Amino acid sequence: MANPLVSDRFIDFLLYDVLEAEALCRLPYFSEHSRATFDPWLSACRRVAREVLQPTYKPMDLEPPRFDGGHVFVHPSMRTCWKELVELGVLSASRPIAIGGQQLPLTVATLSHSYLMAGNLSAYGYAGLTTGAAHLIEAFGSDEVKSLFLAAMYEGRWTGTMALTEPQAGSSLADVKSTATPSNGRYLLKGSKIFISGGDHDVTENIVHLVLARIDGAPPGTRGISLFAVPKKRLDAGALVDNDVTIAGVIHKIGWKGLPSVALSLGDDGDCHGWLVGPEHQGLKCMFQMMNEARLMVGANGAATASVAFHESLAYARERKQGRALGVSDAKALPVPLTDHADVRRMLLRQKAIVEGSLALIGLSAKCADLSEHAEDADTRTEAKLLLDLLTPIAKTFPAEKGFEANALSLQIHGGYGYSTEYLPESWLRDQKLNSIHEGTTTIQGLDLLGRKVVAGGGAALMALDRRVREALTLGEAKGIDFGAPLAAGMNELLRVTGTLGAKGASGDVIGMLGHSADFLELASIVAVGWAWMELASRAAGKTDDFSLGLVQTAKYWLATELPRTAHLASLCESNEPSYLELQDAWLG
């Protein structure tokens, strides 16, 4: 049986029963939509993912991009993938009808795109990057800039990139050094960028880089950074001419082999033209307005990559017969499927908990994104935005970090075969690792969550989460769920710890507040995913079909095995356990 990539039954349930996607259609912005438009969209994504993208995954993994010193050439089947993705309408699915999009809720778009990600993460990457870059221009570009780039990008004739990172600065965008010199209403760019995904390829005729750089005389740090659209080729008298964007090299990545990552050199010959996007010196602010979406996409990448691997190992475990179950000592008994072994079931259940918990968390976050923009009353919009901001670092990190664990379990279930390149789990494991690094490392997500998100507005976001958790628990109880207590306790821990740490921060003790940001992020993730599982289980409870029983069982597993870990994490945070804070560099050897 072919790998389904993501469970249809699960996504339908999540979308319609848990997230109540149809209710979104009562909002004016989504009023053209209904399940009658969502379902065909889902089907189309599933078809392209399974019939077009999935078959190209392994060939692309085996044949990474080639660089001839001047240009990058990608796997030939990427052209077919791109054509199909563009025709599917994935680039502007969630963008307004007015600019040629479908105005789909992000809730629907994000979950349906998870199939495309699971089918071929790299191929989808071109689309995700192009949409993200175009969206920035749509949101902040002048009419001139929009007219230059937007249609070509949303129509898939040109692709887009995010060109933030520089070799010397890494995660520290405050240290961006690229410069932009005003010149006839445009700017001349100069600088080096690295790890630019999709930074060169031969799939489309042009590429638009969204570049962070400093206008001459700008202040240091993050307040002096501006955003520019810098095309690979610029229009000059109606023709596309080279824009002095040189490919300095290709990074040989360990995964995502279909999508080149390149080092760019801008303006080696002083002829690299850029168009300012948004106000001067406000580049980082503009970029961050898109960050929630980009980070949710990374979370979805992680969930999808763990999902396809989970389904692969489930099919393998059902088919592969080996050994005997616990307690059977008859040497003549026939071997049983791997699924009969308790510890293999543990590994499968854990994967399911991580994969579907991640998808649900991303769905919940995406719904917040929809409501934050399009809910009719301001209070709902504000609360949704608060919750979205809070959930984003979690929804970005949990699927990446725990997805990596899930991917390793998928490999492990395949035993010696899993350690070979003939089976696919090892390739998804490699793909997954990037998700803890790009769009802000796990370290940065932890600092973002604890340093900004949970304390913003006097803890308003956390209060909002607390209300949602209580609602889910109440609904669950009404449906007969009796295993919710650890979630309630975990949520209380999270509130208490945040209070304690927030007070330290307010009193100026930054280390006392942020020293255990990684533990705090893990604590918050366990609770958030516990909430997601309660949302799922409370809708499945009381039903007797296998699918519903499986959801309730997985929720039970997560709450019983993971939630009790919050007490210890809380204690590490609250006591500011000092072992690595006191650690001196010289002690490390």
Add this chain to the structure above:
Amino acid sequence: MANPLVSDRFIDFLLYDVLEAEALCRLPYFSEHSRATFDPWLSACRRVAREVLQPTYKPMDLEPPRFDGGHVFVHPSMRTCWKELVELGVLSASRPIAIGGQQLPLTVATLSHSYLMAGNLSAYGYAGLTTGAAHLIEAFGSDEVKSLFLAAMYEGRWTGTMALTEPQAGSSLADVKSTATPSNGRYLLKGSKIFISGGDHDVTENIVHLVLARIDGAPPGTRGISLFAVPKKRLDAGALVDNDVTIAGVIHKIGWKGLPSVALSLGDDGDCHGWLVGPEHQGLKCMFQMMNEARLMVGANGAATASVAFHESLAYARERKQGRALGVSDAKALPVPLTDHADVRRMLLRQKAIVEGSLALIGLSAKCADLSEHAEDADTRTEAKLLLDLLTPIAKTFPAEKGFEANALSLQIHGGYGYSTEYLPESWLRDQKLNSIHEGTTTIQGLDLLGRKVVAGGGAALMALDRRVREALTLGEAKGIDFGAPLAAGMNELLRVTGTLGAKGASGDVIGMLGHSADFLELASIVAVGWAWMELASRAAGKTDDFSLGLVQTAKYWLATELPRTAHLASLCESNEPSYLELQDAWLG
């Protein structure tokens, strides 16, 4: 600065201050030895590891073995590595002087070999496999078999393999199907073997496979399996002739690229001769007598692979300047080394705790192996054997599983560079993954620990561990260590849980006993590594040099952050938390 592979200072301290290797020389068997023989051996291993093996690692990773349909050809530099390893004397370092060995304690041999493993795991693999196979022949072979194979193997003219796994049986050795038909005092072998490391290559003229097979008419299951020495080429009238061992294929592994893993076909033409090793039908028993050593070697592989990656990321973090430390908001402040970031220090300290905790645990186990064989009084031998048996599944698994986490942290610290093949952490991460699979998967180690080891002799092994833990705690207290309480608590949890589960097993409730074997293994591992850290810290306490302060700090970290996790794991085991035990296959989707 070159990567040291493993810290010299740490190994010296572990060997002489903690394990008191010199005291072993008071035992008659080791009486030829002293620090004056150990140190030169250590130096020689370090030199070969750093000067010969390490430089060949990346080339071998990039150019895996080639199979021409008949034979396997490995990286040319493997010949140099092999020559140097043989000349070093690594094959028989711990074997008796009487058979040409050096009679080194395993304590010294294992820790000194960790450098060779860290330098080039694959290259060392040839040696480890050859020694293991030769040791089996040495222990159980008849004089004829010994005279045929032993000298050639210990002298490095021929290599050895362990040929246990069959395609249909996987981990379930009870289902081995290969047959052996008596023929003129030998046997004719027939069958298929898979995942045979070093199963073919062009480094030496011959290879001796230690093969599990069933003699015609043998009973089913594990009690009908015998052990055979089956050479690639057999001596016939003084010449080496083909022994009908065909290479059916090469497995394209994701790591260990220097060491081929092959599928063997024995006796396709009915002319594959094998020599019985040990009594008929006792093959598995013979094999298992060597298993402790093989599994300790895998543990050492894991520790070494995490070690070299730890040192790589430590050097990188010290050198790479990026961003500002917590609490610094001056945009003009210069970027600081990664080591100044609290969360990077956490990732480094965690690696150190895993790496050095693993090495110490392996050292402690190896010392048990030495005492179990060579202590003068029977009680010491018995207790050491019990403890060795208990520690082996832990010392095999912890470095593999937590080492994988440590390897991922090393990659993570390298950021985007870590995700590229130009940096080494990703290759060590790939290498590490095999250690949770070969020589018994993690699942099998958990069942072995809980189903056999902790309950053997009425829990005598666990009592022995308990005594050692209390001794270390007492010593620590005497030296002023005030953070030992969580270790004492964890040990108590372990004793209590074992009692509860053992009673369930004794009453016939096998699932109740073994259902949470993975949680039990984790619980026991946290405690065992806690003990190892207390052994280290209690010798370092009170000193004020950086090295000693670092050890105490890491012990503190492990005890404060990991030991408190045992309570929850214990509760999962004792309550037999039912979520994945109740789980029905159909619920998984």
